[in-house]
Amino acid sequence: MKKILSTIFILLLLAATAWAKPPVVGFVTGSSGLGDMSFNDMAYGGIRKAQQEFNFKLIILEPRKTGETTLKDFTTLADQSDVIILLGAQHQELTTQVAGIYPDKKFIIIEVPIENVANISSAVFKQYEGSFLAGALAGYVTKTHTIGFIGGAEVPAVQQFEKGFRDGAEYAAPGTTVLVEYLSPAGDFSGFNNPKKGYKLAMNQYGNNADIIFTVAGLTGNGIIEAARRSGKYAIGVDSDQDSLAKGNVLTSMIKRMDIAAYEELKDIMKGKFSSGPTYYGLEGDGVSLSEMKYTRDKISDEILKKIDIIRKKIIKKEIIIKKDQYE
Structure with a gap:
């Protein structure tokens, strides 16, 4: 012993x-x-x-x-x-x-x-899973049927966000127009560090009828969120909960833990x-998720929130099929 x-x-x-x-x-x-x-x-x-x-x-x-x-x-x-x-x-x-x-x-x-x-x-x-939810929410909420996506650099990880966002919007509201722009090409990561250019691109998309823009651009996204605030439109934040950066103008954030x-x-x-x-x-286990939307929840109907929760559960249960290479 x-x-x-x-x-x-x-x-x-x-x-x-x-x-x-x-x-x-x-x-x-x-x-x-x-x-x-x-x-x-x-x-x-x-x-x-x-x-x-x-x-x-x-x-x-x-x-x-x-x-x-x-x-x-x-x-x-x-x-x-x-x-x-x-x-x-x-x-x-x-x-x-x-x-x-x-x-x-x-x-x-x-x-x-x-x-x-x-x-x-x-x-x-x-990120495809979380972006699909963000796109579905944008599809349900948009009043102009035009939404935007601004990425920092045209690299696979950011393109997965774009694809998920597009597919989610199409699932919720078929025919929704998605305006897409990237700040820098593949191999050039400076696009994640240019809030001024992000602001300019966002204002251009808002001027072209977009009323919601999903920003996947690091520090550049702060300029995009500022454009949403100044124009009275919506942005969707990324990675962390950015809802408080422009209270009432960040529709939600796609959080990656x-x-x-x-x-x-x-x-x-x-x-x-x-x-x-x-x-x-992924969505299962809350590795990715949408934010609580505490500054915009009063602007989103209970019906839409229920639809988003149903989509989330369907993705987890694999009732909405997502191929592995869509998030790799």
Whole structure:
């Protein structure tokens, strides 16, 4: 009996001392950096929660003014870190490259799936599902039968938002016109960091009869939401709950719980439970969702809200079929 208790004690002691000294976590933000009140800030909240619980040192790397992170930046950070967590599709190739250089270090990338690399874990959101709901809501609420979509860069992750938004609007209100614009082409991530241009594009779409615009553009979205406020129209926020940025003019926000994903991924590593490959977050389990709409709920009928809830349940039950490649 004493031997068994002794063995258990040793195992517990080893688990508690898995890190001989406080680990170092390197955090690489998306192109617009912290303070965007969206993509980056949402994930940062989860990282800070993990830091408070596990007491690791945090080093933050924000991309240069060009919105890019260089290989040198990345390897310098990896030299100093035990774990590296990165945001955004822009870091997909660099993550795979640097993970090969540092096989003994753990990498977490949030937004894109990376498979079959032993030291990379990825958190992927079924943004198509949440965007489908946002599009359905816009289809039910629009009075002009014209809505808009403005994306930061023309990359697959943002195009999935666009597709879900279009399909949701068509499901709710067939024939709805969707105006679509991107600030920058694939490979150029500066479109996530240009509120002035976002404002101009939004005002142009509102001038072309759109009364609701879905912004998937990071910090640029703040300019789009300001355009909604000034024009008396609606915007739809993204990633975090942005409803309070223009109370009454943000119809809803399509929330991606990157805070939960970042926290859970870091918690597993700190407890020695690292698992490579992608983990998916969707409507089931509230990995993605619409906001509470507390500033606009009085403008949306109970009938519409019931329809949105029915659609949500149908997606979860797979009664509305969504192919895997629509959110990858």
